[in-house]
Amino acid sequence: MSDPIDTSDFARYLRQRADLGLDEIFLEGLTRDEVLKVVAEARRSAASAAARVTASDSAGEMDADFVAAAASESSSRVLSQSERPGSRNPGYEATPSGQDKPGTEEISAPEVDLTVLNYHELESVAGSCEACQLAQGRTQVVFSDGNPQARLMVVGEAPGANEDRTGVPFVGQAGKFLDLLLAAVDLSRKDSVYICNVLKCRPPGNRDPMSDEIERCSPFLKRQIALVAPEVILAVGTFAAQLLTGANRPLGKLRGSVYAYEGVPLVVTYHPAALLRNAGWTRSTWDDLQLLRQVMDGS
Numbered sequence: 001m002s003d004p005i006d007t008s009d010f011a012r013y014l015r016q017r018a019d020l021g022l023d024e025i026f027l028e029g030l031t032r033d034e035v036l037k038v039v040a041e042a043r044r045s046a047a048s049a050a051a052r053v054t055a056s057d058s059a060g061e062m063d064a065d066f067v068a069a070a071a072s073e074s075s076s077r078v079l080s081q082s083e084r085p086g087s088r089n090p091g092y093e094a095t096p097s098g099q100d101k102p103g104t105e106e107i108s109a110p111e112v113d114l115t116v117l118n119y120h121e122l123e124s125v126a127g128s129c130e131a132c133q134l135a136q137g138r139t140q141v142v143f144s145d146g147n148p149q150a151r152l153m154v155v156g157e158a159p160g161a162n163e164d165r166t167g168v169p170f171v172g173q174a175g176k177f178l179d180l181l182l183a184a185v186d187l188s189r190k191d192s193v194y195i196c197n198v199l200k201c202r203p204p205g206n207r208d209p210m211s212d213e214i215e216r217c218s219p220f221l222k223r224q225i226a227l228v229a230p231e232v233i234l235a236v237g238t239f240a241a242q243l244l245t246g247a248n249r250p251l252g253k254l255r256g257s258v259y260a261y262e263g264v265p266l267v268v269t270y271h272p273a274a275l276l277r278n279a280g281w282t283r284s285t286w287d288d289l290q291l292l293r294q295v296m297d298g299s
Contacts, residue, residue: 114223119148122223126200131216134201140167144196144224146189151296153230154178155221155244157237157271158199158209169195174273178236181272181285185293194228196221198240209239218243225261232295233264237271244268255288258295267292 112125127141142159145168154170162172170178170189179189187193199209199217221243225233235241238251244261245254251270259266269288270281 114219115226117223119227122220122227126220129200129217129220132201132213134199134203134213137204138201139164141200142167142169142197142202143200144194145169145171146194147191148194148228150192150194150228151231152187152193152234152292153225153228153232154182154193154195154234154236155240156195156197157239158197158206159202160206160273161202163197164202169197170272173276174271177272177276181289184286185289194230196224198243214239214243225264230264232292233261233266234292235266235268237274241268255284256291258291265295267295 114122117125123143126143129135142163156169159169160172163169182188182193189195198221199213200220203209233244235244241251241254242248244266245259247254254268267288270285275281275285
């Protein structure tokens with residue numbers, strides 16, 4: 001088992017790399033365990049570079065150069081206890097009746113009644129699903145990774161080429177970066193996070209999911225949420241965010257608030273792959289992770 005991760009050391013380490021002009025962290029060719037070793041190096045690197053940190057820098061705060069350096073992702077603000085789900089506070093979006101209502105969209109399921117299946121039965125049915133055209137081109141179904149008893153469920157959009165080959169979600173560059181982001185707020189897929197996607201099969205050429213594919217595959221996700229029963233959900237990417245919030249709005253308009261999916265607090269942020277292409281969303285992503293941590297800590 002790896003050593004506990006010191007979030008403030010990690011944040012300070014990344015900020016100091018930017019201060020020293022070391023503005024890139026290459027993840028290519030590293031395994032997930034090797035990526036997480038970057039976090040352990042924070043303690044040593046932070047000590048040697050501490051003199052360069054100004055008095056105005058907060059040890060727990062991450063500079064916008066952070067994910068620009070690491071190649072990153074995105075979004076939100078911290079809510080107080082009164083703004084948490086269930087309170088009557090503008091920070092929590094209690095969506096208007098009949099419009100943008102989270103968790104109530106009617107979606108057609110495969111022929112099997114998924115609501116009566118246990119976890120292993122659900123995984124087995126998903127593994128042989130041919131409800132849409134994606135079944136014809138997949139190498140294998142990508143069902144989940146992480147801890148099924150996790151406090152946090154991370155929901156992405158669809159598998160990519162690496163995921164289709166391995167059968168594990170978030171294992172490529174975006175997956176390595178997701179692990180770093182989670183580590184920065186003391187979370188890991190090994191112990192405290194369960195990871196899955198809206199779609200269980202890879203769209204050809206990594207294109208966006210189509211509406212009929214989402215409609216046919218979403219019942220698997222809905223049952224996963226019911227069985228895992230996470231304390232909080234983190235939706236990464238537009239398609240996951242729109243499906244789980246029930247709101248057909250751009251991701252930039254959705255992030256920054258706490259929603260609820262069938263009673264489970266829901267935070268929205270950018271997909272790690274999008275951050276690898278657009279470092280400008282870095283600070284927003286860090287804010288979203290702080291919001292997530294606040295919800296999980298009950299403050």
